Amino acid sequence: MTVSADTGAPPAEFSDAPGRQLALEMMRRMQRVRLFEEATIALFHAGELPAMVHLSIGQEAAVVGACLATGNADYMTGNHRSHGHPIAKGANLDALMAELLGKATGVCGGKGGSMHLADFSVGSLGESGIVGSAIPVATGAGLAAQVRGTDQVALCFFGDGAASEGVLHESMNMAGIWKLPVIYFCENNGYAVSLTSEESLSVPDVATRAAGYSMPGTVVDGQDVLAVYRATREAVARARAGDGPSLVEAKTYRFHEHAYGLVVSRPYRDQSVVDTWFDTVDPVTLFHDRLIAWGVATEEELVALHSSVKSEVDEAVEFARRSPFPPPEAAYADVYAPSPEETR
Amino acid sequence: MTVSADTGAPPAEFSDAPGRQLALEMMRRMQRVRLFEEATIALFHAGELPAMVHLSIGQEAAVVGACLATGNADYMTGNHRSHGHPIAKGANLDALMAELLGKATGVCGGKGGSMHLADFSVGSLGESGIVGSAIPVATGAGLAAQVRGTDQVALCFFGDGAASEGVLHESMNMAGIWKLPVIYFCENNGYAVSLTSEESLSVPDVATRAAGYSMPGTVVDGQDVLAVYRATREAVARARAGDGPSLVEAKTYRFHEHAYGLVVSRPYRDQSVVDTWFDTVDPVTLFHDRLIAWGVATEEELVALHSSVKSEVDEAVEFARRSPFPPPEAAYADVYAPSPEETR
Amino acid sequence: MTAARTRVKQLGFLQAINRAQNEEMARDERVILMGQDLRANVFGAAAGALETFGPSRVRDLPLAEAGSIGVAAGAAMAGLRPIIDLTVASFVFGAMDQFVSQLAKARYMFGGQATLPVVVRSALYYHGGTAGHHADRPYPMFMNVPGLKIILPSTAPDLLGLLKSAIRDDNPVLCFEDANLWGRKGRGPIPTAEDHLVPLGRAAVRRPGTDVTVVGIGLGAFLAEQAAEELSADGVSAEVIDPRTLVPMDWPTILESVTRTGRLVVVDPANRTCSAASEIAARVVEECFASLRGPVIRVTTDDTHVPFSPALEKQIYPNKDKVIAAVRRALAG
């Protein structure tokens, strides 16, 4: 699935000034995901992370292409591999990084942690550590948009492993009968921990299942941010037009172990192949090379972009480090919302 | 979907002596379902039924065609519309009828009742009052056959309403990846209580979903017992050959209200059309007329068959009536199986 | 009471639900109603909803319990206030992950960002020959899950008032309706107030007394009243408390009563082990031990499944005689 860098004229999307902005924003968000996660690796090795993290490194084009096809007012839910989603949706890095360290300034006040990021200010309604469990939640957000008559859509991230969960079926059926504005977006990275997608899925492409709900299903190269963006944008347009849900499946790769630092004694993938991925299917490098080949950006611009994101991430780490832990009583807050009928 | 009676030569299945036996057995089992349920209607009106019943009248060809395509050693699970399944599988009517009256001689000792019949002696592993809940159970029975290396199959009845439940998806996926010998058999009678299948299903045919699990999906005329038998037999052959699961969808009709005696104040189907069904799509009449047209049976034979089944049903009612209720302590038996590690 | 019943017009349980839902939907357009067979109004509590509020706000759900509760959670997080009619409480199990992982936890785990004003209604459908798959009383399971509120009214006016409060509450509220009260038992005079609200978390003292406290849940509240009536003929003065809300429980009312009477019987239609009755007993012995003068007795459904046969079913549940026997044991102990 290696994609050689195109040369010549840039694609239509990137040919004018706003298009160029879009292209740079794609790169910026991919870099934000990449560098944020590289920082968490460093924190892991420094013993500063309170828990394991599931990295989206290798999957940046999928999450960024999908999120940029939606707007800030649109909804999104995700899963345990959770950093990429809110970052791609535009969340503030300081609060995300502080959350990973369990700090009071974390986006969830330190109570969610790495697998459960949520930033309602950018439409991120939360990631679920219970695999598949947030799929109907995104569906419900789509329902709310429909009932309220807004043109919002809901983007629902799930993995190839989650595709076997019953709630996906229940949700896609409901979205199908009610024509809800939902985009079911499968990041098929080939594995659910050690189980290959061939072993866990009874069908080669999850997208095939879309036909069972009268919705379009598309397979897209998940290493190509523009391809993902295009496929998702089409699904978004369909949803906004009232034509209902779509399923987009991005074939992608998880470059690191299921959770960073997890040691699986018995190998389940060929490490020599894995080791080539950064050279062959790295979505950041692929896009970098194309932007230059297309003349959309220069090497210098991209280096500058990289270092500006790098400082942003560094600052986020510093912010997180110097932030205080929440006070003990925070453990007991927000179990319930305040309400007039509180018990005595 | 009215099927005009064929004339001329009988179909291959019925052309020799064993074939004739098969045809008569189909009729006998359909009559057993029909007359058993007519008896329950009478018991209902006589105030002798302790609870409501969900009748399969109108769906006899679907349940009988499917069950006769399997053998006694094969497994089967079903749902709340439960009488037809074990009857078609060959269960003893006395014990079924006694169960409906809550008697000690009932097939479940009076503890299951109408929605939860089970007759393990004929492979009927039980019906589920929780819609959809027995679908993975049938799947597991198929797994057991595979692990033990027998050629048994599992027949899994479910309705168009149940098709929206997540466990169907989870089960079909597992059956697909492991190539389990399971036949998912959808009795699509057009309704889940008052909800039409068009409203509850996001796709016209449940069978379309089979492709999402790499299994064949067939739509069959559920009023034609032979057509159902053929489609199911094909699925059974495939399962026995180790080629995995299939989905068969029989389009059928529920002639009575969701539960007999239930009054739905607001009509959800056109009663004038419903009233014609006994004349146009009654599977028993259709098969009757064909058997005669094909020369497979005479009117006299069919009348004799009818009355022999009628007496069998009458005897079942008498048996049930004169059977004792279980003793009170039976309420506390069989919560657990005996085991060497019983508590003191 | 009995005399009054013939004079005052009584409110039915289904009417109470219907009125609560319709009043709140009229009051707040964010409230939507979803459930099975609502348009055909098969269960009888949805009359007029579709006509008044239209198909966008009144939807028939396909059979998909987990999906339904998850959809409600997401819709709530995006600004709606869904009411989900799951019809029978035995159908909650399929949605358990959504109840626990999404409805109950989302607000906490996201540091207060999420608000989940969802009401989930379901009927406790025991005592009527429906057998093991339709007769569960699963509320104690949910009491073990922080983040959910639980109401279980025993009179129609309470159902009306509590359900309205639940719909206005910003938390997920599970409303369990004891189907044995649908008939005569659960009626009460029709509230005249335009806005009849009963606050969550307040018990009702159904009958004051001095010798023993009897806490009764759902049908258990009625059995407790019947038993108290009969016991009074023997000179035993029983105080009957109906908690009405199980989470948050009105501990002050219960503890104060037991402190006075020194004796406690709890009548709870749930299965015995880890029941609401167990919790009430445990809490009382923890906090009022010094006042206790006899054992706390639980009158619950026996730990078995619900058998179909009419010859078997009734014995497993609490009844008036079991309550009376329990009170006598509590007094003797």
Added chain:
Amino acid sequence: MTAARTRVKQLGFLQAINRAQNEEMARDERVILMGQDLRANVFGAAAGALETFGPSRVRDLPLAEAGSIGVAAGAAMAGLRPIIDLTVASFVFGAMDQFVSQLAKARYMFGGQATLPVVVRSALYYHGGTAGHHADRPYPMFMNVPGLKIILPSTAPDLLGLLKSAIRDDNPVLCFEDANLWGRKGRGPIPTAEDHLVPLGRAAVRRPGTDVTVVGIGLGAFLAEQAAEELSADGVSAEVIDPRTLVPMDWPTILESVTRTGRLVVVDPANRTCSAASEIAARVVEECFASLRGPVIRVTTDDTHVPFSPALEKQIYPNKDKVIAAVRRALAG
């Protein structure tokens, strides 16, 4: 104890599981093992299984909790004896309907025709920064469901022996493994018996005592022992009981002890409301009231969700100091 630990070779928790599974699979070819990531042995308890018993009897499950439990139920009804490794106890919720409606009820509702020898294992994964979606301790919910047996061993030898008994039991057995015991805490000498069996339903008296009974569940049993050790320095003699099996509970051992000591503290890592501790307290006050000389105190996890932050998490659980404080309250009351 501490001295012994350095001398005798100790059994690890994962080894105990591994040995129980492999021994029973070798003994009975109807036993099959299914779970996530078994072949890669990600959790560490499946070593050798695939190699020894082959891919038909050792299967990696896709992510489908309800389907998995239902498949196990069906396979059991058709003659197999499945072990399902659900890995983390927080994943049980998605399968709740299959646990309740199929596993627990099928035998009863079908009048004894079905036999369901299924073992479902899952780890209680709290206390380690996994946050709200991986740290549940849901066994009290299942105690409310008749038809299921529940084991919760606190030592590796008990885990070995109970798990083997569970696999041989003809009933569905849920095995909850307290992950806090995976390390040093839960070890014990490696049983030498070829067939080390611990019967279901028998508590272990970890330490005899006369002043107060402390029942401890899972990690709670260790906390109880630690507390008892410390209290003994103050002249308080605490009897420590580890039920090991929650259903059926060994009531005779618990009730006999409380009858002697007159005081009870229960240490239970579950959420407080409707916990196993609540049930034990309720049952004891019902049956031993005359012997009780102080309040029954529950030491449980507070009724909140599990927060991620290391600054927040530990305080919500039982610990040694809370147990000691509870014992003092029980003695004072």
